[in-house]
Structures are given as structure tokens and as C-alpha cells.
Amino acid sequence: KAGVTQTPRYLIKTRGQQVTLSCSPISGHRSVSWYQQTPGQGLQFLFEYFSETQRNKGNFPGRFSGRQFSNSRSEMNVSTLELGDSALYLCASSLASGVVYEQYFGPGTRLTVT
Amino acid sequence: AQSVTQLGSHVSVSEGALVLLRCNYSSSVPPYLFWYVQYPNQGLQLLLKYTSAATLVKGINGFEAEFKKSETSFHLTKPSAHMSDAAEYFCAVSYYNNNDMRFGAGTRLTVKP
Numbered sequence: 001k002a003g004v005t006q007t008p009r010y011l012i013k014t015r016g017q018q019v020t021l022s023c024s025p026i027s028g029h030r031s032v033s034w035y036q037q038t039p040g041q042g043l044q045f046l047f048e049y050f051s052e053t054q055r056n057k058g059n060f061p062g063r064f065s066g067r068q069f070s071n072s073r074s075e076m077n078v079s080t081l082e083l084g085d086s087a088l089y090l091c092a093s094s095l096a097s098g099v100v101y102e103q104y105f106g107p108g109t110r111l112t113v114t
Numbered sequence: 115a116q117s118v119t120q121l122g123s124h125v126s127v128s129e130g131a132l133v134l135l136r137c138n139y140s141s142s143v144p145p146y147l148f149w150y151v152q153y154p155n156q157g158l159q160l161l162l163k164y165t166s167a168a169t170l171v172k173g174i175n176g177f178e179a180e181f182k183k184s185e186t187s188f189h190l191t192k193p194s195a196h197m198s199d200a201a202e203y204f205c206a207v208s209y210y211n212n213n214d215m216r217f218g219a220g221t222r223l224t225v226k227p
Contacts, residue, residue: 004157033213043158043204043217056214090157092213099146099208099215100165105157 004106012112018079021109025093032074037088050097086113118207120218133192137205147188148206200225
């Protein structure tokens, strides 16, 4: 069974631009969560989508948004990029929402904002 | 606020020695606790989780952790370290049975030959 795939793997953007990251979950998984990983703040939860609905949202500004499609694929968008948005963005999928379901992480998209 | 503290940002052990990575949580309600491992340039992989069943949890690759409510701890152990265990380890907590997990700062494990 194929794992979680994230595209692109690496991205360089300029401050003020916007960016869209994509995540394809494991086949049959309906929950997708996004996390930001930086050296300074560590791993932080962004949001979770389940059955095309946002279930939970972390403490991030409105510039960070996401969506989930009917095939469970998810996209994350960051508008008006700031230097501090440079990070590894990890996507994780699980069969359903709830920590009793194991989350499987993708390799991440490394975003660099210059 | 829910949080997790990992004691020691770097731990170094010799191959074959005991691995002990420390994690303490702050909580007034029963938590769900997790240990994840991250190898360079990869995502996280679940080692084990505690969801209010047995307090001693066995995970993959020979790791285990014990939930101690009185000490608010969930330390990760492995009797004998292998070179392949060198990685970064994260403790995480969730309180509401959702994927809004709060992660510790991580502990980088080095295994010396």
C-alpha cells in the first residue's frame, strides 16, 4: 500500500507570495492533519480535515488555510508569506478522526521563504 | 494548557546500552500519550501510544514506555541500543481524542559504536 505523499518536496518562495501544498493520504484514509515543524517552535498542529470538513484548528493566523477534497486529498495554502513561515510542513493521514487511529506521516514539504 | 516536556535535547548512549528518553506531561485530565521517531529527511513514525489501557505500552523496534500518573511521566526505554536507533524522538500528548497533538521539543539520540 502506498504511503502518504506530499508534493512538492521542496519549495522556495518570496515574502508576500502565496503557496499551496498538497497531500495525498493512504488509500482508504479519511482524516488528514497538517503540522508545521521549525527549529524554534518545534512541531505544531495546524489543522485536521475529516470528510471534507475542518475538525480542529491550531493556533495559527488566518493566512494558513486548508481544504479536503472528496477523494480525501488535502491542500494547505499560506497567503502573504513571511520569513517565519519557512518550515517543514508535514501531513499525516489516518483512517478516521481520533487518536485511537494511528497517524501515518508523509516526508514533508520543505518551504523556504526568502 | 496542555504541554509536554522532554528532558534532555540530546542523549548519547553506547551500542548495547539502555536507552531512556524522558517525557513529562502537564494535565488535570487523563491524556493520550505518544512517542514518535523521526529519521533525517523523513516524516514521523509512531513508536507507541497510551490510550488509557495498560500502563506499560510496548511498541515497535523493541521500545516500550510506562505511563505513571503519580509522576505525570511517560518515559521511553529500550534495553539495548542499536546503531539504527539514532534519530530524533518526540513525545506528544492529546486530551480530546483528536489529532490536535502537542509535541515536546524532541530528543536527539546518538548511538556510539
